[in-house]
Amino acid sequence: MLTGSGRRRGRVVAWVASATALLLCCAGTVVYTFFSAQPSQPGINLIGCGTTNAINVEADLPKVGNLNDEQRLNAAIIIKVGQEKKIPPRGWVIAIATAMQESTLHNYGHLGDRNDHDSLGLFQQRPSAGWGTPDQVQDPSYAAGRFYGKLKTIDGWETMPLTVAAQRVQVSAFPNAYAKWEPLATDVVNTLADGAARSVVGGNAGTCANAGEISASGWTAPVKEGIVSGFRTAERPDHHGVDLGSPRGTTIHAASAGVVSVVTCNASTPGGAPYSCDVDGSPSIMGCGWYVEITHAAGVVTRYCHMQVQPSVFVGQNVTAGQPIGISGTSGNSSGPHLHFEVHLNNDTNNTGAVDPGVFMQQRGAPLEG
Structure with missing residues (x-):
């Protein structure tokens, strides 16, 4: 129970580093595990959104990943x-x-x-x-x-x-x-x-993507509303995602292309009895309410919690970046309408698998405002 908000030729192999990814619930319970390959490299330079100058292929090129x-x-x-x-x-x-x-x-x-x-x-x-x-x-x-x-x-x-x-x-x-x-x-x-x-999809380099626009890396903010509660704050050290202040009924979008891996209601009373996700929850109710998980390239997994009604996607469905997947609400462990959004990497059965969605999305040119 959740408790909170190588193509065809053999020679094409050698330099791929393997990795795994999973998604944890708001309080750290393991939910689903996947295998993937080649994690995103950390420490991406966040200056600018692309040069408009022609790249100089004769210059000393900076290191990236393990490319020679x-x-x-x-x-x-x-x-x-x-x-x-x-x-x-x-x-x-x-x-x-x-x-x-x-x-x-x-x-x-x-x-x-x-x-x-x-x-x-x-x-x-x-x-x-x-x-x-x-x-x-x-x-x-x-x-x-x-x-x-x-x-x-x-x-x-x-x-x-x-x-x-x-x-x-x-x-x-x-x-x-x-x-x-x-x-x-x-x-x-x-x-x-x-x-x-x-940069924003459809634009030239130099034009940064804004919240709600799809970036050239293929990511977009799930809602345009900004962060109202951050990742693992001093007040909420077990908050393994961010809360986005979307009003009730706001359309929630897939943050990137991927495959829907979980669609379910997750809510219960403090005593463990099942609780409906079709009614408003409260801080005393446990779980993420109606929620969706999507598996993306390289095993990254995103989660979208507290939807108002059953999500509009199904397990196994391929979704594109920006595709509607449901509407925001306040089901499960929630004190008011919002979207709880998580991003997880690596095959980690503990809370160390979670990453700050604000940083992750900023690196991919899909900022979460606020």
């Missing part, structure tokens, strides 16, 4: 081509995540028996499928240009889940594999392009 010099250079070339073609930063994130999955950002030539047909280069483009000559698809600038050219033909690509957009371009045998690279691709773009992944 070759990988960082190839990522910088992908960003540079995107800038030249006036592709907004969301496209840079998609392109880099795709190249990470296809080649781990290595410009591979033909590898004999290990090759998948005639796939070559950063994006494993096939000359026989019309992507260009072998020499062309092994030119990182040409390959990135062809990727962006195909991406631009896809209606609505900017707000699609990264996996969907990448698959529409690549037509891979493993379409879901791209998602795990989104956090690292976001960090690469932020590090090499001065925070461009925090």
Whole structure:
């Protein structure tokens, strides 16, 4: 009971660090555990929302994750081509995540028996499928240009889940594999392009996303209202999320694309008897009331508590960033209408798995106001 508010070729493997993620309830009870890969790197520079200057691929590029010099250079070339073609930063994130999955950002030539047909280069483009000559698809600038050219033909690509957009371009045998690279691709773009992944979707680098807008990293605030109670404050050290002051009936949005993993009512009396989530709760009632959990790329899990009525999504449903999932209320352990919002990382069965949603969302260009 809750008590509070590697694509197809074997060589594409070596440098991926594994991680796990879980979601804890407001008082620290373990709820659900997932396995994932490649956690988001900490310590993202929060200055700016992207340079409008062309990236200098000949400069000393800053370190990011465990990428080597070759990988960082190839990522910088992908960003540079995107800038030249006036592709907004969301496209840079998609392109880099795709190249990470296809080649781990290595410009591979033909590898004999290990090759998948005639796939070559950063994006494993096939000359026989019309992507260009072998020499062309092994030119990182040409390959990135062809990727962006195909991406631009896809209606609505900017707000699609990264996996969907990448698959529409690549037509891979493993379409879901791209998602795990989104956090690292976001960090690469932020590090090499001065925070461009925090720019608003549809805008150019330099324009920061505001609350309620989807950022180039694919995240958005679940409601526009700001924080009224913070993460693990002195007054509430067991408050493993933040409270957003949304009035009753406010539409709650998925913070990022993902899969709905939990939809349930969680409420009980102090004595442990079940309590309805279809009526207002109170501080004496236990649990999160009507709530939803969504699993995102790299095993990040978000939780949305105290909804007024049964959520409008179902377990197993794929949702996009900004998609409505329910309305705010005051069910369960709640003293008034608001949204309790949590973010959790890592395979941690204790409260150490929780992270401050305010910091997490700021790093992804989706600030929680207040």
